[in-house]
Amino acid sequence: LRNVQQIHATKHLCAAILADGSVITWGSPQEGGDSSAVQDQLKTVQKVQAAASAFAAILADGSVITWGDPNCGGDSSAVQPQLKNAQHVQ
Numbered sequence: 001l002r003n004v005q006q007i008h009a010t011k012h013l014c015a016a017i018l019a020d021g022s023v024i025t026w027g028s029p030q031e032g033g034d035s036s037a038v039q040d041q042l043k044t045v046q047k048v049q050a051a052a053s054a055f056a057a058i059l060a061d062g063s064v065i066t067w068g069d070p071n072c073g074g075d076s077s078a079v080q081p082q083l084k085n086a087q088h089v090q
Helices: 077-082
Strands: 004-009 013-018 023-027 045-050 054-059 064-068
Touching: 004 045, 013 045, 013 054
Parallel strands: none
Antiparallel strands: 004 013, 013 023, 045 054, 054 064
């Protein structure tokens, strides 16, 4: 890995924010280690928060992208219109 700005991890998965604002993930695919479904949206990432089996990323425009186990926060599609102007996630 090169140009890593931050790394976020749980017991089974990791995500790294790179200098260009992109994110790479690895670990258990079911728990967020596979971000391929949202990879095209993971640009200009400012912050990433890891949960037990999911991740949330805040983009530069304040929008939030989630991935991982849908039962653990990895699917935010039902509330996506409300996820604007975010400054932090926990």
